[in-house]
Amino acid sequence: MNKEIVDDKTMKRTLTRITYEIIEKNKGNQNLVLIGIKTRGAYLAKRIKSRLYQLEDIEVPQYDLDVTNFRDDHPEMTNNEQPQFTSEDVNGKNVVLIDDVLYTGRTIRAALDAIMSIGRPSKISLAVLVDRGHRELPIRADYVGKNIPTSHKELIKVSMAEIDDEDKIEIITN
Amino acid sequence: MKRYLILEDGTVFCGDSVGSTTISTGELVVTNNIGGLEQTITDQTYNDQIIVFVSPLISTIGMNRDDYESIALSCKGVIFNSIPINQMDESNPKSLAHFLKKRRLPGITNVNIQRLAAHVKKHGAMKASIMDADDEHAIDQIRALVIPHDRVKTVSTKQPYPNPNVGFKIAVIDLGLKFSILRQLSIRKCDSIILPYNISAEDILELDPDAVLFTSGPGDPREIPETIATCQQLEGKLPIFGIGLGHLVVALANGAEIEQMSYGHHGSNIPTLEIATENIEFSNHNHNYTVAHTNVAQINFFITYRCVEDNTIEGLRHRSDPTMTVQFQPEAAPGTHDTLYIFDEFIEMINSFKQGNQL
Numbered sequence: 135m136n137k138e139i140v141d142d143k144t145m146k147r148t149l150t151r152i153t154y155e156i157i158e159k160n161k162g163n164q165n166l167v168l169i170g171i172k173t174r175g176a177y178l179a180k181r182i183k184s185r186l187y188q189l190e191d192i193e194v195p196q197y198d199l200d201v202t203n204f205r206d207d208h209p210e211m212t213n214n215e216q217p218q219f220t221s222e223d224v225n226g227k228n229v230v231l232i233d234d235v236l237y238t239g240r241t242i243r244a245a246l247d248a249i250m251s252i253g254r255p256s257k258i259s260l261a262v263l264v265d266r267g268h269r270e271l272p273i274r275a276d277y278v279g280k281n282i283p284t285s286h287k288e289l290i291k292v293s294m295a296e297i298d299d300e301d302k303i304e305i306i307t308n
Numbered sequence: 309m310k311r312y313l314i315l316e317d318g319t320v321f322c323g324d325s326v327g328s329t330t331i332s333t334g335e336l337v338v339t340n341n342i343g344g345l346e347q348t349i350t351d352q353t354y355n356d357q358i359i360v361f362v363s364p365l366i367s368t369i370g371m372n373r374d375d376y377e378s379i380a381l382s383c384k385g386v387i388f389n390s391i392p393i394n395q396m397d398e399s400n401p402k403s404l405a406h407f408l409k410k411r412r413l414p415g416i417t418n419v420n421i422q423r424l425a426a427h428v429k430k431h432g433a434m435k436a437s438i439m440d441a442d443d444e445h446a447i448d449q450i451r452a453l454v455i456p457h458d459r460v461k462t463v464s465t466k467q468p469y470p471n472p473n474v475g476f477k478i479a480v481i482d483l484g485l486k487f488s489i490l491r492q493l494s495i496r497k498c499d500s501i502i503l504p505y506n507i508s509a510e511d512i513l514e515l516d517p518d519a520v521l522f523t524s525g526p527g528d529p530r531e532i533p534e535t536i537a538t539c540q541q542l543e544g545k546l547p548i549f550g551i552g553l554g555h556l557v558v559a560l561a562n563g564a565e566i567e568q569m570s571y572g573h574h575g576s577n578i579p580t581l582e583i584a585t586e587n588i589e590f591s592n593h594n595h596n597y598t599v600a601h602t603n604v605a606q607i608n609f610f611i612t613y614r615c616v617e618d619n620t621i622e623g624l625r626h627r628s629d630p631t632m633t634v635q636f637q638p639e640a641a642p643g644t645h646d647t648l649y650i651f652d653e654f655i656e657m658i659n660s661f662k663q664g665n666q667l
Binding site: 150151 | 583584610612627628629
């Protein structure tokens with residue numbers, strides 16, 4: 135059973151608020167770098183980048199990140215794609231890592247390893263659209279779009295206009 | 309009965325009396341609100357002003373008690389192009405004429421509104437008087453009138469009072485409160501307490517609220533230095549939300565400059581652009597002053613909304629403190645419901661401020 139819990143308007147609002155909060159917590163927006171975790175996190179990062187450009191007239195560097203090689207739950211999967219950024223792009227920078235759903239925290243752990251294997255940012259913060267709880271690692275988000283309490287049996291599905299034709303967040307119960 | 313609207317520059321408009329037959333003088337404002345007649349007349353922001361409705365025909369169904377925005381209305385008169393004949397009947401308790409008579413508010417209908425609106429647009433806001441006769445004496449009287457400088461003091465509550473609920477505690481600083489602001493807070497379960505405009509920052513902090521809201525109100529924000537000082541002391545300590553006059557108060561507290569507009573924004577058809585998303589939204593505007601563009605780059609704010617027509621600043625947000633303001637009226641009474649979400653943003657701002665404090 136699919137139940138829509140966030141519609142397109144609310145999703146846009148949430149992203150705008152996250153952008154405001156990123157500006158609030160990063161005075162001057164110096165050294166800001168956005169890294170979106172593929173696939174939906176990358177689109178979220180693009181949208182935040184365009185909002186920052188509208189508001190502050192600054193071009194924030196934004197990269198996509200594939201964490202397949204660093205995952206601990208699917209060791210058989212590999213990806214030969216070269217990372218989009220080099221150590222110069224992140225060294226000493228203020229990185230905002232962006233993902234759609236924060237669940238166990240394992241994806242974020244993999245993303246942190248992926249970034250750290252390339253360079254050494256001065257700070258990494260985490261922005262997520264949905265925090266659904268059930269963390270298995272000591273990870274928390276700095277910018278949370280929506281806190282949606284769920285059970286393990288449920289599934290959160292984020293749809294984005296870029297690939298899914300519409301913006302919505304659904305909760306799927308089997 | 310014929311009555312006359314006499315403008316400061318000597319221009320005279322003639323029409324038929326509706327409501328009370330008292331003589332009154334005030335600043336002229338032109339609004340294009342079509343719906344929400346009750347909400348416009350009872351809005352305290354129109355304190356000491358004569359409201360001109362440019363809509364061709366207004367108040368076809370009479371007055372609705374559910375839509376009042378204040379208990380005691382404080383505008384000085386209403387001017388219409390035309391109102392239906394049944395609304396001229398004072399014996400009908402739901403008619404506009406009955407309402408105006410009971411509230412001792414003079415009105416004129418069958419006025420050449422197009423000419424009047426064009427005149428105000430061309431020559432800027434001016435004082436005017438509703439009179440029984442058109443003579444030299446009337447103009448002298450208008451010229452002698454001094455626009456009061458304590459409008460906020462007149463409309464603000466004298467005593468604090470609560471609007472209880474179960475959620476966040478909001479200290480609402482009443483600068484000319486519209487009930488719809490409280491209605492929007494109630495919908496979001498806010499436990500609000502309404503405070504007079506001259507309350508000190510210590511007294512507010514003593515109440516231990518979760519956030520502070522500066523409401524909309526009449527007049528020039530520079531006339532209320534005590535509210536500006538309060539705002540300066542609270543900034544950074546609590547989330548702050550400013551609407552209308554409250555927006556100007558917050559801007560002044562942070563060193564921005566204020567300028568007077570020639571005839572202001574009054575009405576519901578003024579498009580605002582939300583800069584982050586490039587969405588165009590419509591909402592009710594009612595302001596004669598605006599934040600000047602001159603030094604807005606130096607103050608610690610970024611612009612979140614601007615008017616598409618004349619590029620005026622309609623919304624600000626602080627770069628590091630939880631402070632957000634809008635010049636227009638997001639509570640939408642009257643007007644479209646496009647911008648009600650701003651109250652949700654306010655609640656989310658309180659949420660993230662509280663979470664930030666815990667970490």
